[in-house]
Amino acid sequence: MEQLDTTFLALQVIWFCIIAILFVGYFLLDGFDLGVSSCHLFTADPKERKVFLKSIGPVWDGNEVWLLTAGGALFAAFPSAYATIFSGLYWPFLLILFGLIFRGVGIEFRNKMELSYPNYDTWINRFDMAFAVGGVFTMFMIGVAIGNIVTGMSLSAKGDSIGSLLSLFSAYPLLAGVTTVCVLTTYGALYLIHKVPLGNSPSAVVSLYDRSFMWAEKSWWLSFITVALVAVVAIIFYRRDHPLLPLVTIATTVVGLMLLTMYHIKKRDASMSFISWILTIVSIACFAVALLFPNFVPIAIGGSGEAITLFNASSSKRTLIVMLIITLLTFPVVLGYTYWIYKIFKGRVTAEN
Numbered sequence: 001m002e003q004l005d006t007t008f009l010a011l012q013v014i015w016f017c018i019i020a021i022l023f024v025g026y027f028l029l030d031g032f033d034l035g036v037s038s039c040h041l042f043t044a045d046p047k048e049r050k051v052f053l054k055s056i057g058p059v060w061d062g063n064e065v066w067l068l069t070a071g072g073a074l075f076a077a078f079p080s081a082y083a084t085i086f087s088g089l090y091w092p093f094l095l096i097l098f099g100l101i102f103r104g105v106g107i108e109f110r111n112k113m114e115l116s117y118p119n120y121d122t123w124i125n126r127f128d129m130a131f132a133v134g135g136v137f138t139m140f141m142i143g144v145a146i147g148n149i150v151t152g153m154s155l156s157a158k159g160d161s162i163g164s165l166l167s168l169f170s171a172y173p174l175l176a177g178v179t180t181v182c183v184l185t186t187y188g189a190l191y192l193i194h195k196v197p198l199g200n201s202p203s204a205v206v207s208l209y210d211r212s213f214m215w216a217e218k219s220w221w222l223s224f225i226t227v228a229l230v231a232v233v234a235i236i237f238y239r240r241d242h243p244l245l246p247l248v249t250i251a252t253t254v255v256g257l258m259l260l261t262m263y264h265i266k267k268r269d270a271s272m273s274f275i276s277w278i279l280t281i282v283s284i285a286c287f288a289v290a291l292l293f294p295n296f297v298p299i300a301i302g303g304s305g306e307a308i309t310l311f312n313a314s315s316s317k318r319t320l321i322v323m324l325i326i327t328l329l330t331f332p333v334v335l336g337y338t339y340w341i342y343k344i345f346k347g348r349v350t351a352e353n
Contacts, residue, residue: 035188037135
């Protein structure tokens with residue numbers, strides 16, 4: 001009887017958790033500036049839109065590095081899972097890339113525009129729409145990708161996805177896409193509360209600060225409804241062999257944190273509403289991890305093949321050890337640098353400053 005290597009099993013679980021943390025870090029850091037893209041559609045004032053862009057200007061591109069890091073860690077630690085996910089979800093990931101490109105072009109080219117340029121206002125509007133639509137589309141497709149992972153795939157004997165293109169856009173992934181847009185839009189509005197000016201602008205009766213609270217409150221209702229639907233459907237249809245109690249406990253925690261966020265929004269408590277929503281996003285991520293563990297790619301209902309798990313998809317023990325050592329040495333530096341950047345650029349912004 002082959003002896004069980006508990007150290008290797010522990011390393012596999014640790015790396016599953018590290019990759020989950022990296023993806024959660026991406027959602028926490030890039031989530032709010034993706035949400036700002038949605039808020040861009042709530043105003044037509046060029047100066048207010050400029051404030052939105054300046055609020056994320058120093059950090060948006062650095063935040064996206066977390067997504068690359070998470071993908072790279074998945075490739076190194078669990079190459080089989082990486083291959084199956086990125087080939088099976090090729091179209092959603094390609095569309096995410098297009099959305100990020102359009103969003104980046106909108107930000108960079110808008111900042112390069114000068115008043116003397118012909119049709120200045122027309123081009124500013126075009127770049128604003130590229131930023132807003134690119135951001136909303138990216139959020140939606142990220143949700144679609146997550147929804148497909150939760151529902152699972154049909155796999156061949158080699159671990160290749162054999163599902164059709166239309167199956168990638170079934171009801172649950174689309175619902176997950178809408179949920180992601182709603183949750184991150186709320187996040188973006190709560191972030192803007194900390195960044196926009198407190199006073200009224202000449203073109204608005206209600207201040208941008210107060211309207212950010214209004215946008216957060218309205219998008220909260222959509223988030224609450226869609227998150228509840230996603231969680232209930234997942235527990236009923238995609239729980240598989242996972243115990244019910246932990247999932248219900250985490251889902252209840254999510255609901256409690258969402259209600260706490262609304263309580264602080266009603267009280268106009270900017271800090272606590274933002275912190276509560278961060279905890280909500282972390283709890284939603286914990287629900288997804290609990291729903292999947294130990295799978296990276298579960299098998300779809302009625303599908304074929306063997307699930308891709310952290311146990312059958314990992315790299316060698318030596319690889320995981322070396323990567324863990326490198327991570328323990330470098331990750332504190334990354335966290336320190338991230339903290340330093342946000343500390344430098346904290347405070348409110350205006351269109352002029």
